[in-house]
Amino acid sequence: MVVRRDSAVGEQNPGGGKKPAKATKSAPVKKAAAKKAAVKKVAAKKAATVKKAAVTPKGQSAALKKASVAVKGTPPAKSVAKPPKDESRTALVRRARRIDRELAEVYPYAHPELDFENSFQLVVATVLSAQTTDLRVNQTTPGLFAKYPTPEDLAAANPEEVEEILRPTGFFRAKTKSVIGLSKALVEQFGGEVPGRLEDLVKLPGVGRKTAFVVLGNAFGRPGITVDTHFQRLVRRWQWTDETEPDKIEAAVGALFPKSDWTMLSHHVIFHGRRICHARKPACGACPIAPLCPAYGEGETDPEKAKKLLKYEKGGFPGQRLKPPQSYLDAGGKPAPPLGAG
Numbered sequence: 127m128v129v130r131r132d133s134a135v136g137e138q139n140p141g142g143g144k145k146p147a148k149a150t151k152s153a154p155v156k157k158a159a160a161k162k163a164a165v166k167k168v169a170a171k172k173a174a175t176v177k178k179a180a181v182t183p184k185g186q187s188a189a190l191k192k193a194s195v196a197v198k199g200t201p202p203a204k205s206v207a208k209p210p211k212d213e214s215r216t217a218l219v220r221r222a223r224r225i226d227r228e229l230a231e232v233y234p235y236a237h238p239e240l241d242f243e244n245s246f247q248l249v250v251a252t253v254l255s256a257q258t259t260d261l262r263v264n265q266t267t268p269g270l271f272a273k274y275p276t277p278e279d280l281a282a283a284n285p286e287e288v289e290e291i292l293r294p295t296g297f298f299r300a301k302t303k304s305v306i307g308l309s310k311a312l313v314e315q316f317g318g319e320v321p322g323r324l325e326d327l328v329k330l331p332g333v334g335r336k337t338a339f340v341v342l343g344n345a346f347g348r349p350g351i352t353v354d355t356h357f358q359r360l361v362r363r364w365q366w367t368d369e370t371e372p373d374k375i376e377a378a379v380g381a382l383f384p385k386s387d388w389t390m391l392s393h394h395v396i397f398h399g400r401r402i403c404h405a406r407k408p409a410c411g412a413c414p415i416a417p418l419c420p421a422y423g424e425g426e427t428d429p430e431k432a433k434k435l436l437k438y439e440k441g442g443f444p445g446q447r448l449k450p451p452q453s454y455l456d457a458g459g460k461p462a463p464p465l466g467a468g
């Protein structure tokens with residue numbers, strides 16, 4: 127994989143720190159040494175800041191405080207430590223887990239962003255989320271589940287009526303076919319219950335591994351990695367893997383973490399991708415994991431400009447869910463508006 131390097135960030139030494147800028151031949155040796163010491167001092171200060179953040183007690187105020195520090199504080203800027211080119215497997219595992227721990231502190235309320243009350247609703251909502259936002263799905267499913275609350279109801283539905291309800295989610299004809307088809311399969315093959323095994327779930331119409339893992343992780347408490355568009359982008363930026371196919375990414379990233387971390391890891395990464403590390407304009411200057419990120423500088427590094435790119439609860443943005451978990455509301459998160467409310 128070609129690794130994009132930002133010239134402002136500089137090269138990496140084998141120890142993981144940033145190489146100081148080369149002194150010109152005419153510069154006195156003393157001056158170069160002083161410069162080197164100054165760079166080291168700033169890098170050490172940064173590392174200390176991250177370490178301090180890592181031991182901040184969990185909870186709402188700590189999370190809010192940390193995010194606020196990330197936004198308002200000194201930019202990670204030119205002293206950001208990049209992982210060395212020849213990062214060992216052990217170092218990669220440590221860095222990956224540290225990123226996840228940092229994100230767990232920033233988003234202690236991370237959760238699946240589809241509204242659901244049972245496994246049937248979750249599998250249907252996940253199928254509907256293809257090629258659209260979770261918000262749009264959440265704004266559409268209340269009408270769908272009010273009319274068809276069980277697999278039996280949806281299996282017997284008139285497709286044209288379902289299409290009308292699903293129209294706002296896009297690809298509504300194909301999605302109608304999938305949700306009616308999967309409801310029929312649930313009724314005919316699984317007694318109207320959503321199965322809790324990967325091999326059964328992936329046989330349902332419209333259900334691939336990604337959907338199956340969302341369902342297993344969030345409705346059955348079985349560890350699963352959700353490789354969606356955000357997850358793919360971020361793990362590549364972090365150089366966790368060079369793989370490009372979702373199944374291979376899932377295997378490569380899964381090998382860096384204990385299984386028990388997989389579901390929450392997926393939520394942390396996806397939350398970060400939606401709120402700070404955007405596809406086109408990552409807010410690097412307001413990113414709390416910048417010191418651990420090889421792609422720092424791919425986005426805006428000026429803290430004030432970066433702050434304006436943030437799209438999340440701490441900036442007053444509503445979330446994706448109309449009915450978010452209480453922990454999210456307690457942290458100052460706002461529910462999304464219903465369809466047609468703006």
Ligand code: SF4
Pocket residue numbers: 363402403404408409410411413414415416419420421422423424425
């Ligand atoms: S926002 Fe920038 S620094 Fe943060 S994870 Fe994304 S690319 Fe890295």
